[in-house]
Amino acid sequence: MKEQILFSLKSLYRESMDIKGYIFGEGEKSVCIVGSMRGNEVQQTYICSRLIHTLKKTEERGEIGKGKSIMVIPSLNTYSINIGKRFWPTDNTDINRMFPGYGLGETTQRIAAGVFESIQGYKYGIQFASFYIPGKFLPHVKIMQTEYMDAETAKLFALPYVVIRNPRPYDTTTLNYNWQIWNTKAFSLYAKQTNAIDVSDAEYMENSVLTFLHKIGAIEGEERLFGASVVVNDSSFVSVHAKKGGFFLSELNDSGFVREGEKLAVIVDPLSGEVSEKIFAPCKGRLYYSFPSSMTHQGTLLFRIIPD
């Protein structure tokens, strides 16, 4: 394992922020794995630290694919992680809206540019991403619907779903999009959790990446996950929003599946204690997203379901 500082930023009073990459094997730039870009992406950083730990042992056993190299960057933003803030500590900008970056520009543009220079040229790029609204997700791999997308390769992660997403205007400045423009096949992996560690989820996501690495020949050894992925377009997902604001009391079952008409939650008026809304599943399917908080605003997205 080689440790390399990819970009360094000096601060007025804090220790310098060194963005480190951990490199395994030698030869063709095979896979680059990027962890957190936001300060609340604790689970994403944790998964990468597990991968580094595992790949170090894999390398010691001589099981990195011959002539291939893998780089893992656990975090691009330790300054924000350090203070528990999602975006950049001073100007609140998002590093994942700054790609491909600009070396002479503003701070987060410089970070993006500095890192992007080091992570170009890899055949595959994996990013542990998170959604801006808090909540629990069904673990999945997401790819953008561009001319470069490759759903078949995305299936090699052996996660239950490969979700195809139509790019939104802001997507053109994300790492995933720019990786693709620069000829790296890019995949965004969404873990169940974001701002706290869920060990079994982390183990599952780690095994998914190791399975992928094995299938493309970047590592040797055993596959960890088995099973076929279903490719779905997120435009087919069914959203459930709150019609009322108030206490949100989830009544979800533990299976991850919902039946049409099944009661999912109630919203209680926070002053009178009356149930102001009962929420039922509009269709049968797999639960993709669930709202985590105890209080909801009117209009909040509470559930998203992948319909059967």
Next chain:
Amino acid sequence: MDGQKNKRRISIVTGTHGDELEGQYVCYLLNRKIKEESEKLNGIVDVYPALNPMGIDTITRGIPGFDLDMNRTFPGSKDGAVTEQVAYDIVRDLLGSDLVIDIHASNIFLTEMPQARISEETANSLLSFAENLNIDLIWIHAAATVLRSTLAHSLNSQNTKTIVVEMGVGMRITKRYGEQLVEGIFNVMKQLDIWQGEAERLKKPIVCKDEVDFINAPVSGVFLPCVTHLTKVEKGQPIGDILEPLTGNILSRLYARQAGTVFTLREYPIVDEGSLIARILIEGGRNA
């Protein structure tokens, strides 16, 4: 407000960022004058003083609860999270206006001279309005630098003409800028035949495209300017110093690389490496 006779419509929007308050005074002055002289109204003036009302009420730049920049969520989504639904509905509401003026106040870090920002691809249709807005500068951006998730881009790409105005600084109100812009808005309303009277060129703005030099902090530290906002500087003139209080050292002295006017200046002293310190309008920007 609806003047009944003419159905032409101008929309004034502001308060997308909860820490940008310059537009609050503009809306107040605008509403006051329309009420006082309602007989001159000859069309529709829609005033949206707070696209992000919770942000303004809570001194929060982004959308409270989401830590999200509202001006990176457009055009939104009917079916998405609540922030995306709001963005979607805002766009639906504004579409069809003859002109939208989207007023911003920089942020807490930078002070700006009153200026319109328009993209190269919309310059043809927007320039004649921007020139009458009584502002100091029209800055035309190259297409590649246009952020596609802004309100202005969403509206312009759906054929609703939208001009972004930037002026002043976050968390403050600069009265003279507000008064200057309101005069310009009434002038444009005359141009659109929404307000009675003949439009006139009040202030001739400088139109610039690439004639802007950016000065960014080469190191992190405490920035102290040695020029004031809107100073005309010579090539090589000092702009300010980046200091290190811990050692008493000057970490970097920043100089103007070109002669011109400091139209953007760092207001907030703490800087990271890369933070924008100043923009200089290089001498020779053509007059409109």
